[in-house]
Amino acid sequence: MKLDPCRVWAAVLILLATSLPLLAQDDALEGKFVRQLPVSGAARVEIETGAGNIIVRAGAGNEIRITGAIHVRPQRFDSDAEAQYVVRKLEAEPPIARKGRRIRIGHLPSRELRENVTLHYELVVPAETDLRTETGLGDQTIVGLRRRVRVESGAGNILIASVTGDVRVRTGLGNVEVRGLRGIVHARTGAGNIRAEGQPSGDWRLDTSVGDVSVHLLSEIPFELHARSGFGGIETRHRLVALRSTGEGELHGRVGGGGVKLELETRLGNIRVE
Numbered sequence: 001m002k003l004d005p006c007r008v009w010a011a012v013l014i015l016l017a018t019s020l021p022l023l024a025q026d027d028a029l030e031g032k033f034v035r036q037l038p039v040s041g042a043a044r045v046e047i048e049t050g051a052g053n054i055i056v057r058a059g060a061g062n063e064i065r066i067t068g069a070i071h072v073r074p075q076r077f078d079s080d081a082e083a084q085y086v087v088r089k090l091e092a093e094p095p096i097a098r099k100g101r102r103i104r105i106g107h108l109p110s111r112e113l114r115e116n117v118t119l120h121y122e123l124v125v126p127a128e129t130d131l132r133t134e135t136g137l138g139d140q141t142i143v144g145l146r147r148r149v150r151v152e153s154g155a156g157n158i159l160i161a162s163v164t165g166d167v168r169v170r171t172g173l174g175n176v177e178v179r180g181l182r183g184i185v186h187a188r189t190g191a192g193n194i195r196a197e198g199q200p201s202g203d204w205r206l207d208t209s210v211g212d213v214s215v216h217l218l219s220e221i222p223f224e225l226h227a228r229s230g231f232g233g234i235e236t237r238h239r240l241v242a243l244r245s246t247g248e249g250e251l252h253g254r255v256g257g258g259g260v261k262l263e264l265e266t267r268l269g270n271i272r273v274e
Helices: 005-023 080-092 111-116
Strands: 029-038 043-051 054-059 063-072 096-099 102-105 117-126 129-137 140-143 149-155 158-161 164-171 176-191 194-210 213-217 223-229 234-236 250-255 260-268 271-273
Touching: 029 080, 029 096, 043 054, 043 117, 054 129, 063 080, 080 117, 111 117, 117 129, 129 140, 140 149, 149 158, 158 164, 213 260, 223 234, 223 271, 234 250, 260 271
Parallel strands: 043 102, 043 129, 054 117, 054 140, 129 149, 140 158, 149 164, 158 176, 164 176, 176 194, 194 213, 194 260, 213 271, 223 260, 234 271
Antiparallel strands: 029 063, 063 117, 096 102, 223 250
């Protein structure tokens, strides 16, 4: 079997996307902190970390529980004692700031700390929470929220599950998976697969430079499809009424008279709509 070199490179990039977070792990001093913040009404939570994984899950009650795992690489500091001091300092005074309903987590005051400290965060928050997360290197998982979700990563895989609302996702390198979504999703990855499953209440826009795009609709709804693949195939089980003549690598049509828009694009990969 003859292998297409473009597809081989796509596979390599996607494999790299799933492996990159492991590169951040080496011999490190470790610490941990736990904080609980009472909230009333919809809180706005913002999380940032230069390197580290982020997990946010919806829970019951009017409280935000923050668990942080600290990894400090001692070889990046002048001495082990200095590295130990950084760990103890972050345990005693974790980077959490609150102003009204806005809670900001993860901002480190110096470039040295941002480059040499890995912070993993796991949060349990009320479902009615506006969320924005950002990591330079790391995976992210968001489950069960019912408001706006904004997720960014320089490199890392992203999973959004059982979310109702407006979801925006961007990663430079990594796979994006959306499960059980009821709402709107705009997802972009530079290299990686995108898979979205759910019931749209507004337009879905899924875009990758290198990787496959797949959509699974959980109910029969009218929609308008605009799919483009620079190098790859486009498949759908739905019977489309063509909007206009389509060229190679493009498919434009309506199902059930049209409705929400599915705008799907990959430069190198396949597209499938089920």
